[in-house]
Amino acid sequence: MNTRKGIIQFLIMMLLAAAIVPSGGREVSAAAAAHPVSVSGGYAHGLAAWSDGTVTGWGYNKYGQVGDGTNIDQFIPKRIAGLADIVQVAAGNNVSFALNAAGEVWGWGQTYGSYISDDPALPYQKRGGPAKLVGLHNVSFITTDGSAGIAVMKNGTATLWYPSYDENDNMRMKVRYLPLPGITGIRSVVIAGNDALFLKGDGSVQQLSIYNSIMGRIRWASDPVTVNTLAASGIKQMASSGDNAFLLRADGQALRWNKTLKAPSEIAGLSSVYKLQTGYNKLYVLKTNGTLWQWNYNSGPLNQPFQVKGAERITDLWGSTGSFGFAQDKKGTLLGWGEGFYGGLATGSGTVTNDDTIAVAPVQTPLAFLLNGETVDFYGTTGVINGKLYVPYSSVFKALGVKVNMTQSNPDPKFNNYRFRVWSFAYGGTVIHIKASDPEQLFINGKKTERTISLKALSDATQFPLQDLCELLGISLKWNKVSGEVSLGDSGE
Incomplete structure (x- = not known):
């Protein structure tokens, strides 16, 4: 009995160990x-889907592409x-666009x-949020060229979708859906021209x-x-930009294809x-x-291909239709690099124009502002500039009980009045x-x-160092840079 009991205890311990330690040997918490x-x-905005099923968006937002319900550029x-x-x-x-585990697309x-013109708090900058594409079901993969898109279904077929004018109202857009014939067993798809x-x-x-x-x-x-048929076998991944498509062969060789090249050709130096x-x-x-x-x-x-500086122990890679990309390192950190116009990178590194200086930087963590433990929501963008938090005046100040006002100074003779x-x-x-x-002048009680x-300007709004x-x-104030929580008032004690 003692031997049997010992064996059972040993098996339980082994099962518990397997439950908390993955095959790589690194401990993980629940x-x-x-x-x-x-x-x-x-072009200048980014999206990220996370392992908890949530989505974050940032960057250029004139058309509401960030998804926060505004057309205000979001730098965080x-x-x-x-x-x-x-x-x-x-x-x-x-x-x-976003695809959920059930195969639905937004x-x-x-x-x-959609534009929302009668919002009292944001009458000219309010936009509708994500809307379901009702003609897509049981989807396993999606791609877009910036207008149309193609969905791969879980049964291996594909459907093209694209925006079009409503035949009964030429001012109203609608989404049309077209199943694509002749190809089955599809795993993924790209659009090249x-x-x-x-x-x-x-x-x-x-x-x-x-087309x-x-x-x-x-x-x-x-x-x-x-x-x-462009390749009979041996391809494991694809990507595209404009008229060009790139194929990754199973042996690690990168190939390029377009209508001029006719057939995929090997890229020198990219094995x-x-x-x-x-x-x-x-x-x-x-x-x-x-x-x-x-x-x-x-x-x-x-x-010639060149190595991006600071990018080591990278485990995953993503692209854009702009001039920037994203990567994940072994620690799970999301990184960005390239030309981040309008905050499309959300790294605070600004626009890079010299390839010799291109380097990766961490994408900022979303910020959550808490006043005495309660969430404070506002429309405008926040910023992290030179390691400091910046907010617009229409943000946390009213909730804190801070009265904000703007006037004009007397004519300044040093600056032509x-x-x-x-x-x-x-x-x-x-x-x-x-x-x-320039520089700013600070007065305390007169x-x-x-x-x-220092004041900054982001998205046509003055930003203040919080x-x-x-x-x-x-x-x-306490700022947890890992979680993104900014605790104000009593919650910061």
């Missing part, structure tokens, strides 16, 4: 932090309401989102035109079907490839040794004035100080 499972970038990622169990995101130009942004390339489960790649060049329109169901993605006229490559490489293939014959904006912040017995001169305080102001006004 409340492990979420990591990115799918990331995609448009924001969690998108109304989406759950998301397993893949796809962005292109100024549109966004879209938002240009032509896929007017063509769709389908990667099948057997490693073959087939090509079908989705009728004779009629000058997208494919109709009545159009003839011509399917070409030992684990994964590839694209940006605008750029190919991004993750090699099997965990390093990250970039090839600006339309920048002249002498331009120019009148500067003067911002005031009043809380308790303290009144702070910031004169927006007395000028030599302390420096930590500096809270310190001057005597308001407690």
Whole structure:
């Protein structure tokens, strides 16, 4: 009996150990932090789906493509309401899409989102959020060229969708759906110009035109079907940008295809490839040794692939239709690099124009502002600039009880009698004035100080250094940079 009891106890201990230690040997907790499972970038905005099923969006937002319900550019990622169990995101130009585990698809942004003109808090900048694409069901994979999209179904077939004018109202857009014939067993798909390339489960790649060049329109169901085989086998992944498609062969060799090349051709210097993605006229490559490489293939014959600095022990890679990309390192950190116009990178690194200085930087964690433990929500963007928190005046100040006002200074003879904006912040017995001169001037209870305080401009809004102001006004603030929680007031004690 004792021997049997000992065996049972040993088996229980082994089962418990297997439950908490994965095959790699690293301990994980039940409340492990979420990591990115799918990331995609448009012209200047980004999306990320996380392992907990949530989605964050950031960057250029004129068409509501970030998904936060506004058209205000967002320089820090924001969690998108109304989406759950998301397993893949796809962005292109100024549109966004998300796929959930049940096979349903949502879209938002240009032509896929709605304007809301009567919102009292945001009368001219309110946008509708993600809307379900009702014609798509049982989907396993999605891709977009920035307007149309293709969904791969769980049964291995594919459906093309695209925006179109309603036949009864030429001012109203609707989404049309067209099942694509002639190809089955599909695993994934990319759009390269007017063509769709389908990667099948057997490693073959087939090509079908989705545009009728004779009629000058997208494919109709009545159009003839011509399917070409670009590779009979051996392909494990694809990516595309513009008219170019890139194929990854099972032996790690990267290939390029377009209508001029006719057949996929090997790219010199890009072997030992684990994964590839694209940006605008750029190919991004993750090699099997965990390093990250970039090839600006339309920048002249002498331009060669180069290694992206600071990118080591990379485990995953994603692209955009802009000039930037995203990667994940072994710790699960989401990184970005490239030209982040309008905050499309959300790394705070700004725009990079010299390839020699391109390097990765962590994508900022979404911020959650708490006042005495309660969430404070606001429309405008926040910023992290030189390691400091910045917020617009229409953010946390009202909830904190801080009175904010803007006036103009007296004519300043040092600046040709120019009148500067003067911002005031009043809380308790303290009144702070910031004169927006160059450099800014700080006054506390009417007395000028030599302390420096810096204002910034993001998304056409003046941004204020929250930590500096809270310190001057005597308001407690704690910022957890890992979780993104910013605790204000009593919750910061």
